[in-house]
Amino acid sequence: MNMELTVLALSFTLLLILGVPVAFAIGLSSVATIVVAGLPVAMVFQKMVGGMQVFSFLAIPFFVFAGELMLYGGIADRIVRFANSLVGHVRGGLGMSNVIGCTIFGGVAGSPLADVSAMGSVMIPLMKKEGYDADYAVNVTTHAALVGAIMPTSHNMIIFTLAASGLASVSVLGLILAGLVPAIILTLCNLGAAYWVAVRRGYPIHGNFPGWLEVIKSFGAALPGLFVVVIILGGILSGAFTATESASIAVAWALFVTVIVYRTLTFQNFLKACAKACKTTGVVLLLIGISNAFGYFMALYEVPQMTGALMQKISNEPWVIFLMINILLFILGTFLDMAATILICTPIFMPIAMHFGMDPMQFGIMLLINCALGLNTPPVGSVQFVGCAIGGISVGQVMRTIGPFYGALTLAMLLVTYVPQFTLWLPNLLK
Amino acid sequence: VEFRSADIHNSDDYPTVVAVKHMSTVLEKLSGGKHKIKVFNKGALGSEKETIDQVKIGALDLVRVNVAPMNGICPMTMVPTMPFLFRSVDHMRKSLDGPVGAEILKSCESVGYVGLAFYDSGARSIYAKKAIKSVADAKGLKIRVQQSDLWVALVSAMGANATPMPYGEVYTGLKTGLIDAAENNIPSFDTAKHVEAVKVYSKTEHSMAPEILVMSKVVWDKLPANEQAMVRQAAKESVAVQRKAWDEAEGKSLANVKAAGAEIVDVDKRSFQAVMGPVYDKFMTTPEMKRAIKAIQDTK
Amino acid sequence: MFTKFCATVSKICMVLAVIGLIAVILCVQWQVIGRYVFNDTPTWAEALAMLIVLFVTAFGLAVGVRDAGHIGLESLVVLLPEKWQHRIEVLIHALVGLFGFLMVQGGWLWASAKWGEKKPMLPVPDGIDYVPVIIAGALILLFSIEHIVALLRGEVVEPVWE
Ligand code: NA
Numbered sequence: 088m089n090m091e092l093t094v095l096a097l098s099f100t101l102l103l104i105l106g107v108p109v110a111f112a113i114g115l116s117s118v119a120t121i122v123v124a125g126l127p128v129a130m131v132f133q134k135m136v137g138g139m140q141v142f143s144f145l146a147i148p149f150f151v152f153a154g155e156l157m158l159y160g161g162i163a164d165r166i167v168r169f170a171n172s173l174v175g176h177v178r179g180g181l182g183m184s185n186v187i188g189c190t191i192f193g194g195v196a197g198s199p200l201a202d203v204s205a206m207g208s209v210m211i212p213l214m215k216k217e218g219y220d221a222d223y224a225v226n227v228t229t230h231a232a233l234v235g236a237i238m239p240t241s242h243n244m245i246i247f248t249l250a251a252s253g254l255a256s257v258s259v260l261g262l263i264l265a266g267l268v269p270a271i272i273l274t275l276c277n278l279g280a281a282y283w284v285a286v287r288r289g290y291p292i293h294g295n296f297p298g299w300l301e302v303i304k305s306f307g308a309a310l311p312g313l314f315v316v317v318i319i320l321g322g323i324l325s326g327a328f329t330a331t332e333s334a335s336i337a338v339a340w341a342l343f344v345t346v347i348v349y350r351t352l353t354f355q356n357f358l359k360a361c362a363k364a365c366k367t368t369g370v371v372l373l374l375i376g377i378s379n380a381f382g383y384f385m386a387l388y389e390v391p392q393m394t395g396a397l398m399q400k401i402s403n404e405p406w407v408i409f410l411m412i413n414i415l416l417f418i419l420g421t422f423l424d425m426a427a428t429i430l431i432c433t434p435i436f437m438p439i440a441m442h443f444g445m446d447p448m449q450f451g452i453m454l455l456i457n458c459a460l461g462l463n464t465p466p467v468g469s470v471q472f473v474g475c476a477i478g479g480i481s482v483g484q485v486m487r488t489i490g491p492f493y494g495a496l497t498l499a500m501l502l503v504t505y506v507p508q509f510t511l512w513l514p515n516l517l518k
Numbered sequence: 519v520e521f522r523s524a525d526i527h528n529s530d531d532y533p534t535v536v537a538v539k540h541m542s543t544v545l546e547k548l549s550g551g552k553h554k555i556k557v558f559n560k561g562a563l564g565s566e567k568e569t570i571d572q573v574k575i576g577a578l579d580l581v582r583v584n585v586a587p588m589n590g591i592c593p594m595t596m597v598p599t600m601p602f603l604f605r606s607v608d609h610m611r612k613s614l615d616g617p618v619g620a621e622i623l624k625s626c627e628s629v630g631y632v633g634l635a636f637y638d639s640g641a642r643s644i645y646a647k648k649a650i651k652s653v654a655d656a657k658g659l660k661i662r663v664q665q666s667d668l669w670v671a672l673v674s675a676m677g678a679n680a681t682p683m684p685y686g687e688v689y690t691g692l693k694t695g696l697i698d699a700a701e702n703n704i705p706s707f708d709t710a711k712h713v714e715a716v717k718v719y720s721k722t723e724h725s726m727a728p729e730i731l732v733m734s735k736v737v738w739d740k741l742p743a744n745e746q747a748m749v750r751q752a753a754k755e756s757v758a759v760q761r762k763a764w765d766e767a768e769g770k771s772l773a774n775v776k777a778a779g780a781e782i783v784d785v786d787k788r789s790f791q792a793v794m795g796p797v798y799d800k801f802m803t804t805p806e807m808k809r810a811i812k813a814i815q816d817t818k
Numbered sequence: 819m820f821t822k823f824c825a826t827v828s829k830i831c832m833v834l835a836v837i838g839l840i841a842v843i844l845c846v847q848w849q850v851i852g853r854y855v856f857n858d859t860p861t862w863a864e865a866l867a868m869l870i871v872l873f874v875t876a877f878g879l880a881v882g883v884r885d886a887g888h889i890g891l892e893s894l895v896v897l898l899p900e901k902w903q904h905r906i907e908v909l910i911h912a913l914v915g916l917f918g919f920l921m922v923q924g925g926w927l928w929a930s931a932k933w934g935e936k937k938p939m940l941p942v943p944d945g946i947d948y949v950p951v952i953i954a955g956a957l958i959l960l961f962s963i964e965h966i967v968a969l970l971r972g973e974v975v976e977p978v979w980e
Pocket residue numbers: 193194195196197198234235236237238239240241
């Protein structure tokens with residue numbers, strides 16, 4: 088390993104251990120490297136601005152904003168009612184309606200964090216009141232929230248297409264389609280885990296099936312909120328709008344629904360949603376920009392090639408390579424946040440995966456699920472932290488009973504990794 | 519010294535990549551092994567715009583880009599982009615090899631770039647679902663253009679709806695009908711798979727905007743005069759290699775797109791030429807530009 | 819006094835960021851309207867949206883840095899004695915502030931180098947892309963100093979916006 092790379096790796100690790108926020112850790116280690124390399128420090132900032140100037144990245148603030156509007160605009164309540172009418176009467180029903188609700192809301196809002204905040208604050212207290220244990224309530228919510236990362240609309244998908252753009256052309260639309268089947272599998276795994284734990288702990292049955300009329304009525308009430316997905320998918324599929332344009336229209340629609348249809352968004356909450364969206368935009372876009380500088384060094388000093396060679400020394404079996412990639416991604420994901428993991432790991436691992444026959448879209452979905460798992464893993468598990476805060480219990484308590492949920496998600500991830508059809512079937516069908 | 523040169527093309531066999539590699543071989547021989555060039559293609563050092571800026575401050579030694587992203591920095595580079603300026607590929611090569619070409623390359627020096635060579639980028643034409651045989655057929659069509667004022671004006675002059683869009687989104691745009699048409703040379707029509715989306719390539723040949731190879735003025739000024747001459751000589755020798763590779767690539771791509779079912783249509787160029795006056799009026803504003811245009815038109 | 823000044827600056831940043839975000843959305847929607855209603859795609863809309871979003875990022879980021887609260891406490895540093903935790907927190911803010919300073923410097927260099935070039939599609943200099951870098955850097959530096967001062971005084975920086 089040459090001098091520059093050593094400086095890059097060491098300074099980055101040191102800064103992360105110290106607890107410097109990840110974007111600044113990347114930035115400062117890039118500066119240190121460029122000083123050692125004898126290039127002008129200003130280059131870091133050029134790569135930073137260059138990394139931000141990609142049109143499709145405009146979709147990110149839009150998706151974040153739309154998610155925040157839904158979070159503050161009370162769309163969650165309607166979704167809870169719908170999910171509850173559907174499966175509320177089954178054993179552990181509240182847990183299962185939580186899974187369905189979280190998945191739908193996460194699908195629409197696009198961010199696991201917004202999902203756990205919105206659905207969690209409705210569902211977790213409700214479940215506790217009905218006699219469910221807090222650790223169960225939190226685990227159900229946080230794991231269901233993860234699915235939102237691979238359902239349309241997801242700004243993390245946009246981040247992945249950006250990170251992959253130099254290596255292969257991955258369309259936003261293709262990725263969205265590739266994520267649908269795995270999202271359904273993940274949801275089934277979550278439902279299975281929720282049911283299994285409920286049976287084992289002997290949670291009671293609540294009430295009767297309210298009848299299809301109530302299901303239809305509550306679906307009708309939730310429909311205007313769910314229509315966002317129709318706008319985004321329909322807009323891109325029909326060719327009427329680009330992904331970015333669709334996302335901007337989704338914001339307008341979310342505003343229309345929460346202000347005019349539901350009349351739930353107060354001006355105060357509108358401002359909160361705006362402020363939150365701006366802050367998230369700032370942090371995420373800084374990360375995207377600064378990762379471009381980091382990626383520049385990795386390309387310059389051929390890190391992907393070196394990593395690939397190293398892995399091939401260990402094995403030449405595709406399944407071993409894919410397993411190693413998953414393990415490394417998981418380890419990085421435990422202490423990095425989703426966007427950072429995507430931006431740093433895509434250029435390193437995607438070429439290797441592709442070399443061993445993995446489709447870029449399949450890789451993308453595998454990466455997203457793996458990163459999502461990291462959101463529920465300490466030391467830095469933002470979704471888990473929020474869930475625990477709402478549930479009023481510690482991360483340690485939640486970790487003790489995370490097994491079934493984790494197992495279910497890992498199973499889904501392995502299916503995506505080793506069975507290409509799961510991801511590629513739908514995009515190929517619509518080609 | 520091993521100079522670093524950037525190129526955004528992915529293929530290691532792309533004509534401009536091959537040319538700069540050849541330049542390295544020549545330079546190594548001329549300098550007795552003292553200098554050579556390492557080509558970082560596949561956009562490894564950044565986008566065209568980013569690498570141009572790196573060259574400006576001397577963080578990168580050389581870069582090969584299309585003239586379009588240089589237009590805002592060094593306005594004389596707009597001259598060879600002007601619509602229907604060159605009568606043929608031969609006319610273009612002869613003009614750029616001559617004093618006009620040298621003057622345009624020289625003009626970039628005051629803003630930090632030493633222009634070393636022009637490379638071919640072929641003639642650009644419009645492709646769409648339907649044939650565009652005269653300027654009337656282009657009216658109202660949503661045609662994708664590069665994000666450049668000159669290109670917007672050029673396509674707008676045809677009465678079309680110029681739609682600036684990044685290159686990477688063109689394929690999906692054509693496929694979904696977000697845009698009706700795009701314009702590019704045959705190799706791009708082929709390698710970017712745009713031929714899968716639309717089949718009719720109407721040979722408008724509206725522009726022959728070349729590629730340009732520039733060196734950082736900061737780096738250049740540190741070289742002694744005899745080594746500067748070596749760099750120039752090596753660059754000059756690479757041009758013939760690039761043109762030969764280009765002609766081959768174009769021939770291969772033409773066969774590819776035909777095999778993919780493309781229809782190549784001849785057009786009434788005069789009808790297009792007739793409406794290009796405003797583009798010249800708007801962009802060819804300085805006496806130097808007007809003189810260069812005249813000189814090219816007079817080149818036999 | 820200093821804290822109050824920083825709080826006001828932060829509030830102004832947030833207002834500007836929100837206005838910017840809405841402007842970006844309107845630009846993109848105006849592009850859609852232009853394409854479908856007037857069959858004339860406004861060529862400036864996308865370029866302007868991309869420029870404004872850089873400013874939104876700058877202001878949003880600066881406020882994000884100010885409102886971050888106790889940074890670093892999600893790392894292994896929590897295992898150290900409290901006195902050291904405090905020192906490391908100061909160090910982290912100093913490092914973030916250093917990066918802010920470098921942003922100002924680097925942004926300034928690029929902005930001035932590219933001020934003479936015209937930005938495609940918009941009647942502004944190309945160097946304007948780097949103005950948000952300068953602004954963000956200066957604000958990050960300011961807010962890092964505020965955090966350090968607060969830490970040394972044993973105070974906490976209160977977020978102005980929830
Ligand atoms: Na989603």
